[in-house]
Amino acid sequence: MDSVLYVFLPCKKVYPTGITYLADFIHRRRPEVRQQILDLSLFPPDDRSRALRETVQSFRPDLVCFSWRDIQIFSPHEGDASLEQAFNFYYASNPLKRVVASVRGLRNLYRYYQDIRRNLSYPWLVHKEFPDVRLMIGGGAFTAFADQLIERLPDHTLGILGEGEDAILKVLNGEPLTDERFIVREHGRVTKGEKHTPALLDSLTVDLPYLTSIFPQYREYVGECVGVQTKRGCPYDCAFCLYPYIEGKRVRYRPPENVVHDLAQYYHQWGARRFWFTDAQFITGKDAYPQCTEILERIIREGLAIEWSGYVRTSLISADLAKLMVRSGVGDLEVAITAGSQKVLNSLHMGFKLEHLYDGCRYLQEAGFAGRVILNYSLNSPEETEETLLQSIESYKVVASILGEDRVFPLMFFLGVQPNTDLEQRLLSDGYLSAGYNPLSLTPWNIKKMLYNPAPLNKLIAKACLAAWNRKHGSRDPRPWSGSLSQSATQEHGHTYADQSLSKGLEANSGRDALLTLEELLRSRPSVRQRAS
Missing domain, CATH: 3.40.50.280 (Cobalamin-binding domain)
Structure with missing residues (x-):
């Protein structure tokens, strides 16, 4: 061939x-x-x-x-219209809203298939x-x-x-x-x-002139956010995540000079200024510090005035690394805090301590970080209780107190059950999922299971989310998203979001509204009042 x-x-x-x-x-x-x-x-x-x-x-x-x-x-998070429609269909008290949601939901299902x-x-x-x-x-x-x-x-x-x-x-x-x-x-x-020996990445790079010659549509991405990979593999065991299954658990690093060579090519030849590191995690652990440090130092040394982002574990950010991140042009960050309860995090095998996450936020603030932080919360995860939900609300307040409320945007994710994950195996063992189920088959009863929000907390959480979505207000940040999401200067107001559902959650900051409404509902419950007294 x-x-x-x-x-x-x-x-x-x-x-x-x-x-x-x-x-x-x-x-x-x-x-x-x-x-x-x-x-x-x-x-x-x-x-x-x-x-x-x-x-x-x-x-x-x-x-x-x-x-x-x-x-x-489903993304599935609170800025996504299909999730809002599903919650209205399952939990809305207004019958008319349920009817409207069912019609819109059928349209989404038709589009999905x-x-x-x-x-x-x-x-x-x-x-x-x-x-x-x-x-x-x-x-x-x-x-x-x-x-x-x-x-x-x-x-x-x-x-x-x-x-x-x-x-x-x-x-x-x-x-x-x-x-x-x-x-x-x-x-x-x-x-x-089966592959027993994953490929090494020592020579992985991009010859941009050659790529341009074989990719006639490349001009569509000039001026857009460009993805660059610095490593493959993820050493963590997060119960819901597919990255270890797709890339393996062994972390393989690209030489920093190759990574920055790619950045420089896009920078000088395409005029690219925004980059997204496509790694499962940019900082996979302390073993990644030398590579991450050298990449950021080379960006600074070569005078690349870029804005970059990626999936970053703030729990692994040191004071020195935070300074390099800011000097090299880090933009907005998306942080999978998942829960504000260490018990829930441990149950999901997340592999970090909340105090270390807060420390990383402090280091960023001290280093002069000026971007926004999106906090992804997966409410009603396994081991969730009323008390752990209150702890999640408190964790948002802690991060907001460190970075400033106007720069912290919580988004209400829910665990989507995916094949080849620990969560799927756990739910099969517990009988929540039936053996031989088809993960691509979406029916009203399947969607309710695959969008993990089980009783007894499901209706309480849904009530808080629906109340926030219905109000559609909150703090607004006029700045364009500058991280992983694509923008186009031809769009209204000079920018747009590739993921419009995320844009919706950010613009209205309904995640904050949902968390604070949930707090009010929880504190009004007799069980919580009794514990408080």
Whole structure:
């Protein structure tokens, strides 16, 4: 094989970081291989099949690799309209609101299933119209739901679980997929492979002039936030998270000079000024300090006036690292505090202490951090009680007292049950989920289970959230989001949010309203009043 077409399946507009690394990896090892990148997200839905057909006809690839990034109907957080509709349907006291929510919910379900059908249709299009082309598929969504999706793809489609550089190279070379994570269905029989030695990232980089030559749509991302990876793997065991399943628990680091070389290329050649580190966690632990420190020092030394963000464990931020973060241009931060109760955090295997998280916030404040912090709370997690809910409310107040209330935005997430996670296994063992359930099947009764908000606290939490959403007021911050979310200067007011649901939660700050309303409801309950007295 001597040609590859990479197809980024439709999702919200986000820079296809993974595909860029794949293409560069192949180019450095097989420079004679022709490659091209096609981002279907950039086409209107009715034009995508035509764009794929015409690209395959003109490029004539031997191998087409599809990347499937997202499958989700719920984010699930309080800025998301589908979550609000679900809560109105299940918990609203007003029957009219339930009826309206049911109609809107049906529309969301139709869109959810339609998106899956459409994404499945693209491999089928290539299979039917170009039968000699070999098909591969990977990406985060495919890895998560591979067991379900492989049954709906053409026979012999090779599914890659997790990272795919070595697997694609072996396919191009005609080599067996020994020691690779894959899944394939042939004549009704599904076969899987396991990868025992994850790939090292010593030479992973991007040759931007070459990438520009094989990615005709690159101009759509000039001026947008660009994703850059500094490491792969996550050593933590967070019960609800898929990162360890997708990337493995062993952390592998890219050399800092390669990371900053990528940043500098985008900076000087594309004019990029905003970057998102796509790692599971930018600071994975104390072992990551040398790499993180050198990356930030090199950004400063090379005079790159950028704004960057990523998933950062504030519990691991030291005083010195906070200073480097601020000097190198850290922007707004999204922090998965999850709960303000150490008991709940331990139950979810989160791997950090709340006091250390507060310390990290103090170090940032002392270093002159001027951005915003989004605190993601997953209310009603396992082990949640009235007391732990009050502790979560108190944790928000602590962070707000450190950084300033106008710069702290709590968002009410709820745990979404995902396959291949500890939470899923726990819920199967407890009988909350039935063995053999289909995680892609969304019915009203399934949604209520998959959007984890169980009794006895479910109605209380729903009441607080609905009250906040209905009021739609709170502190407003006019500054544009500057972290991971894409902006476009052509939009109204000069900016927009790629994730409009997150924008909604930030603009109204209804998360703060929900927490304070929940506090009022809790303190009015006899059980809480008795403990207080």
